[in-house]
Amino acid sequence: MFLDHIITKDNAFLENYEDIKKHLVHKGGKIPHWYTFLKDNITINNRGRLIFDLDKPIIQNPTAPRPTTPPTNTDTFHHPKRSQQWVAQWFPQGSDIIYGKILSTNHFPNSVPVTYMEHWVHKDLSGSSLYSTPRSTPNVIVRCPGCARHFSYYVGDLRPKCIIQAKHKDLILLDILPKKKREEVQLPLNIPVNNFQLLKYSHPHYRLLAFNDFLIQQGYNSTVNFRPVNPPLNNNSHNTPPPINKMLITKLFDDVKIIEDLIEISITLSSFIDLEFFTDGSYEPTHTQEGFPMGYGWTTSNLANVNITYNGSLKIFPSSTKAETMALLTALSTCPNLGRITIHTDSQATIDSFHKTKNLHCTSPRRYNKVNNNILWSSIHYIIKELSLRVHLVKVKAHSGNAFNDIADVQAKLGRTQAIPTVILHDHLPHQNVTLNWNEEIPLDKDVRKCIGTILNYRRLDEHFNHLSLKIIKESTKDHLIDWALSSKWFGYNGRNDTTSSLHSKDIKWRIRCSTLTLPTLDILNRNFPLVIKDRMNCLLCNTANESNIHLWECPQLYDKIRNCFIVMGDKLIDLLKIHADRLSLVIVDSIKYSKTFRWAYRSEPIHPVAYLFLKSYITNDLVGILRSHMNTMKSINNILMPYMQICSLMIKMDIWKFRNQIWHTRRENWGISKKTFTKYRELYTRSQRATAATSRTIIPINEDHNNERERGYINPFNDFRNFKLDKDFLFILFSSSNFLHSGAFFAHLEGFSNFNNVLRNSFSDFIVYNV
Incomplete structure (x- = not known):
């Protein structure tokens, strides 16, 4: 961006920022905060003119969808009827949201773009007998019949009864459902089909989105942090890995190459106390591409010179949440002791599971084996405890234009191509009391009953086809x-x-x-x-x-x-x-x-x-x-x-x-x-x-x-229990997921009942791993 000259009220031309400072002091005003910003970002070219280039806008919320700003023009840009966009804006004086349809935009040179929109208001249907819950209530907006917010000096189409003037940068886009969807909604008889619009999401959803956007633009809150103004500097002059990190990484991970890479990253990050990561996972259910079905990746986002990225692959029990969880685990394993860590992720399931599994060590073995990815979550909380980390997870919107989130997304997709998948060693985890191994090879860290049921269903389906x-x-x-x-x-x-x-x-x-x-x-x-x-x-x-x-x-x-x-x-x-x-x-x-x-x-x-x-x-x-x-x-x-x-x-x-x-x-x-x-x-x-x-x-x-x-x-294999007493797969399910106190009547009918007496008498803590 070029600033050839600054025009003041008395049309004086100021060609450098020192003159700006003198001019402001002469006028008797204080030096505003934007002067310091200009001084840090402006340079003077060979013609003596001011030039400044911003790496990011001064006010920008990349998570909110926005209408495109028209190019600079002295004429008013009137939006055609077919391309009129629906927008919303937070109204701080009334602590509520304003809905509207864009009519025209003014974007004059050296001025802030201004938009004029037809005012629409939310129709409250919560008291209607047609809808019993807030979630089932549709978000309906109708034209405003006229209110105090009407802008009387609008030049253009005057058919709308209420027109509002707003700054273009304050508007966020809305999702309006088509007429076919509107016809399916049951509404009171006083609202004709052609006189209302149906929004995709609820009124509280858009209200919260607009309010958060207002806070970000006012500087009260920031849900997305790019590079900080003064990032910490790495003054680490030695290459000795922190002993705690080296111990954790060596015990947790199976492959030597993965251990070496993570230890090297922990050396680089050892002097940083405040760290921010963007993590992401990739899951390809169709498995049409080469590599493994799961990949994970992450990147740091607050280092001064260069940000560190890492990725890897997974292969057992594929799911998108498992890939996201592994990205979180590997990132935390490289953090320094007593670090303050902020993790940005686009997976709400990962954030919810993080909070739900904080007390995983207090649960019974039977409930423990019903938690998905329990090995990964045990490892995550074990790392946090050993390194005394303070971890804060932040939700970011996927594919919203966030540069670091896009980097993490690319790393996760590249991670699927890694030849050696990441495997967690769980034997040393203090709270991993019971881990069930399938075929002495695959640890089951999912809901055991569902997991084994899936395996047996595949087996029976194969028997079904082979009939x-x-x-x-x-x-x-x-x-x-x-x-x-x-x-x-x-x-x-x-x-x-x-x-x-x-x-x-x-x-x-x-x-x-x-x-x-x-x-x-x-x-x-x-x-x-x-x-x-x-x-x-x-x-x-x-x-x-x-x-x-x-x-x-x-x-x-x-x-x-x-x-x-x-x-x-x-x-x-x-x-x-x-x-x-x-x-x-x-x-x-x-x-x-x-x-x-x-x-x-x-x-x-x-x-x-x-x-x-x-x-x-x-x-x-x-x-x-x-x-x-x-x-x-x-x-x-x-x-x-x-x-x-x-x-x-x-x-x-x-x-x-x-x-x-x-x-x-x-x-x-x-x-x-x-x-x-x-x-x-x-x-x-x-x-x-x-x-x-x-x-x-x-x-x-x-x-x-x-x-x-x-x-x-034909006999349905799903109902064929003739060999039930001899099939230890069923015993596996019973011992891993059933309440033994209420299974005595069943065990009395099993062959070799005396062989199970020791198992029933002893505590689960005496059996670290059950191999079936």
Whole structure:
């Protein structure tokens, strides 16, 4: 910025700051604080003119979103209607916030930009019977009918009844929701839809944001510190690491290179008492990039000459909070003894966990093992205690233009590429009484019950896929035809209005039977009731092949019904997308009629394998791809996909399965079989009769080497507890997360109960590590 000359009231030209000082003293005034600022930042060029260059604005809050300042111009800049922005400003005289819509801005040379905005006021709906809680109450603003803040000398559009003049730098931007969202909000009848605006966040949220911005601009508070005016100097003339830091770092970290790097940083920081860090973590859930799923990084922000940065990687139990926590841990390990440390982080979860885990050492081992990342938090509080640190955590907004926070973010992303992940050694921690090791390799520092439940679920899911009856589903999974994330949500979706509806139970039963190929077709009925079916397994429709769950959907007699059903479902999806599509509305019909799921039906081609999965209640990637091409967010996709699947599932059940059942009821009456014959099967036939029929009946082999598996049929591995007494994984969960005082009745039924007596009698403090 160039200051060619300063114009005073008497139009005197002052070309250096000494003349400014003399002029101020001559006028009888005190030397203001800005004079010292100018003296420190102004230089004189070869023409004798003043030049000053600021590394940052005098007043700036980078965490608050602001409207763009128009360029300097002698003409008033009128904002077009389509680009008018919604803003807010703190009004100190009334201790409240002012809402408004920008109309015009004046940015004359050598003057402060001034903005004129249409005044809007907050509509209090807290007393309305429509909303019972503050969180559910929408933030509604309406036009001001006129008040004392109106600026009467505004030149421009005079249709607004109340116009306010404000400094442009004092305004912060607001988030206004579209008209479609406004129409969904229930409001009192005296507020028409076109006469109010709906804000994205609550009134207290914007009120606090504007008030904090006002404090920062007035110099009362600073939530973001850049380089201080007088940073501490490093007078450390020796390179000997502090003994406490060296001991902590050596004990805490596993890798030699990481230990050397952190010790070297602790040497550099050993003479600084006041330190500020910006920490960040990076988590890549899809793991599409090279390296590890987690990375962490941090940088100092108040050193005079150069700031120190550091990064690293993590690999076990990935989460964004764990990466943020490791960044905090490594930064604290390099701090000097008795240091005053300020940590700036954009993770509120890390700040909350820091305060919640201060008394972690006082909790019981059972509760302790339910705390996520308990090893890291034990290490953090151990470091703070050993180094006698005073730590203060400050929340900063992510991606807000803060230079140091951006550096930490870049370091965290680079940390994922580090070849050696950071591992914490927990054996020496004084409060780490119980640490459970999985497979004598991985320490479990998460909620044990959930963690082991996840591991066992993966194992059972693998058993589920490896079941011989579900070979088709396994192959489809390998070919990436099924979207399992949405399919799992669909299996638990309730399409009924009542949570305890019996119809909902029937819906779930239908989905499970379809997806596991256990619909009661004749082959399954003959397996379970051989004395009733008597090997009469020919298809009820075509009478040429044995009826099974696979043949049911491939039967040529059902082709027309299935095809008509898919045409109706395709047309229904077209209508839904025409209403809810966010983009590419003109190609909706082509997207559906040329997709793998529906194309065969519109063109009378053979049924595509993806359509078979759809019939078996699976959500396919092809169907999700159709929705993704026309909708922006997964939330929008879920909102229409689940109700659509409910409609399709009921349609398939009524048009196809019910049609087959009508034929089955007729055939059953001809065979002289009633419903009671199946329900009283054990009463009608003796055990010897059932055993003889089971061994003599016709067996349909799928694989000669796996007849036994086929005869057993599908058994849900999640409900199979036949080997429960011998499975120590369940014992692992019980011993790590259950209350032993109330488990005596269960332990009495376990095999080898005497082996556990010593464990139950002794204290957990005698068992540092349990290996299972």
